[in-house]
Amino acid sequence: MKRTFFVLVALFLVAGIVGAGYATPARATEKTLQIGCLLSVTGFFSVREVPDLNQTKIAADIINEQGGITVNGQQYRIELLVEDCKSTMDGVTAAANRLVFDKKMKFVIGPTAFFAAAAGPVCDPNKVLRVITWCVNTPGEVDANTPYAFLGGNGSALTSVAATKYLKKAYPQVKKVVIVTPDDGAVPFVIPIAKKLLAAQGISVVGETIAYPNEMQDFSPIAAKLNAVKEADAIFLQNGLVPHLAGIVKGLRALGNNKPIAGSLPARISQVAGIAGVKAMKDVFTVAYTPDDQNMPPVAKEIVNRVVAKYGKDYQLEMSGPNCLWILKEVIEAAQSLDPTVVKEKWESMDEVETIFGKAKICGDKTFGIKHHVVASPQPIQILKGEKEASAGWINLGVIP
């Protein structure tokens, strides 16, 4: 009895496994170009990735409406193939394995931030071109060891440029800042860049960098620490998430500290205000996208309009996935080839590319350690005006060293 049972179970499992193996890998038809997406649909990171994915899908729709990607006279419809990264590093590896080996993807969008390092060992040796959606400069994301990884979205270095430039512009009296950042392993890489950029604007850093554990819930001690740095004219938050910024803003204002808070992160002011309270948001800005921004460049505006129509005004606007997809389309068409190696070489030879935010420079050689792999798209600043979030203008990043 027991033997029969075990044999049945074994056969069932084997049949299932072999069946899964025989499941037809999606074969690209002649007129469809499949592009893989390594994003986390489940787990804690999904709060960022799912909106980004939906925005990327809208970008794909727009590209297809305009005739898709044309290579050597043949038009290709874009089809996105998403694999869930489950907000863990092994999730990324598993998803990357599936996309590269099973589904035979040649181009991939994502992963985000330090998750990108997990996809490198799978994608780079197999010459799969990745366009990363966010870069925090940890080793293995976009650097000298990742010949096939490009940054098309955003990154801590990029938001730092925007935040420092705006800080200088809007608050010229600020000469000293104290830096606060989540201690997530990227600190030794991200903060020196931020300090250099601040120095380039004539702003010096006082005190040591205040780091907090990534999973911190109650930011009152951090606010207390920041408040104690009396010589600082402003607070500079590099990286982090909405709850972090909200906790810091709330904590500082509750202590009677009303100094400007520069948020070098893509947190939406309305969400921060939801936690911290509207009154606390004076003199707080972030690098985020506002839905009814009049000055938003046309392609981005189209995407945002469709997002608002489909998901409502309060939907998270990440916009890095769609930008990656758009830039990829531009470079593929410039290279007139679907071979990732040819596309890679074309990308590295270009100085400028059209993004959803307008023209942007391809640069970042010294900061990232690899030539021409980073697209520095223009960034918007967001503040609270009255009770609603509003755009405070766009910052052109120029050429990042």
Place this chain on the structure above:
Amino acid sequence: MEQIVATLTNVLILSSMYILVALGFAFLFNILGIINLAHGAIYMVGGYFGLALIRLLGLNPWAALVLTGLSIATVGLFLERFCFRPFSGDFNRTVMICVVITVVLQTAVNIIAGTQILSLPPFVEGIFKIGPVSVSYERIVTFALGITLLVAIIWFVHRTKWGQQMRAISQNREGALLQGINVHYISALACFIGCGLAAIAGCLMGAYLGLGPFMGDFMLVKVLMIVILAGIGTISGIFIAGLILGALDSILPLFISGAPSDASVIAIVVVLLLIRPQGFFGHEA
């Protein structure tokens, strides 16, 4: 001076929240004999439920708070009957069912509301200033609410008949049965109170810190630490352990920068456990 007051308020608020949730957990632990690993998920659902009441039914935060507490407490009754009672005494299966509950709740909330960053509106706005010291009204109110509930619970446990019965069961289950105490009834009541407390704490913290589908995970670990440090069968021990943990969480980050502060809290807890594994205030199980 200013920093000391600020730190003190942080400690008090955080501790009161931890103690609220830990008390609920301790009820289940002492009286049902269950380690409710799903307590964090219940706390989280309480927060989201409160937000749903405010947003969808337009209730004001206070009404939503009370209603959430009562509703989730009622859900607790169902949990006790169908999920905890069948497995009482069987540690393995209790752990399994708690994982099931947690996964189901977290996935459901993540699907419904996971893509947005939400928070409950603050219960009170404004900042209260005396001289150089300022504290927000919200903190004062949160703390006051927490303390009121805690005092009510203590009064309940020590002064009412049901509370006495609960203490009897937690000391000796068979003895209580022999005395004619209806263990099932009291267990259901304990689960009612436990889940209700967690839900209220979820709302309060949801307004204070914001909501997230996985916010229960961190709270569960804190609660476990408090309950284990305190020991089985003690209520006052939970207060003290909760204060200690709240103090550690508020004070250590001031001196230790970054990720090591989290690690030090746990290291201290582990060391304390090694010194006295059965908890500091409980009686030996």
Place this chain on the structure above:
Amino acid sequence: MKRDKKVPSATALSSHIEKRIWEKAALYTGVVIIVALLPVFLRSIYVMHVLILTFIYVVAAVSLRTITISGQFPLAHAGFMGIGAYCAGMTSKWLGWPPWITIPTAGLVTMGIGMLMGYPFSRLRALYYAMGSLFFGIGVMQIIQAGGIWTGGYSGLIGISPLFPVTTAKIYYYYFFLGLTLVSIVALYRFEFCRIGMNLKAIAQSHLVASSVGINESWYRILVVGVGCFFVGMAGAGYAHYNQVLSPASFNFLATLWLVMYVLIGGIGSFAGPIIGTFILILIPEFFRDLRMYSPFISAAILGIVVYLMPQGLASIPQLVRTRVTERRNGKR
């Protein structure tokens, strides 16, 4: 017609038992051969990847169960896997040691740390041991997260050298991990059913009686934790060299809980339990991968079914079926 139930003679009984043992051995050999030949029939490299991960987790689950036969229930097992993984990862990345050195070293280091934890915790009883080990596991991962640039912190450790040269096909990894898993399983099986294992079971049942026959309870408890940690440490090290990236989030409390689920679902009473449990809980949700956001419900459903219907775990299904059939047969008379 009534059929007299024959009372079997002694020789008939022993040959019957022998036959059962041969049947069992044949069955397990058959399963192993099927699994070993799978890559030949598989067209999907991705499925091989999933199976490799399953093998690693099987070792972790079986070693967890081995510790539980002594009556202790550690809730830190994923933490130990993490210790092994980071040990191998860091020695590989910063000291440049090759995998065939880092993996056994990681096993030994994990064993050492496990025994160190076992020492003070061994005098705790079930519940407190579980909780204490839970915090230990979390604490270890927090420490790793605070490790700055050496461990990569929250963002993880990358750049670990792979087991085989970069261009190696996955199939080599498959056979390597299959081999490692089989060796571990056999070793743990022999451990459980030798004298030491018997003593441990005695301790679990009644430590008073056990110590009265001269079994040094503490020492055995520490030993079993060490043995269990050795194998899970090696599993973690293998994982590190396979993935080439590590992150502390893979070894947190949730990961430990899932390892515990693998063991419980299969049945903590049987040696094959964790093996079955791991396969079921990893492979079945993979079939439902396309459900994405809804896929955790599948795992929850499996757990729910097992917890309500099969208290002894999936490995007890044949027993349940047999009982049901026997009851029916007896009832018919």
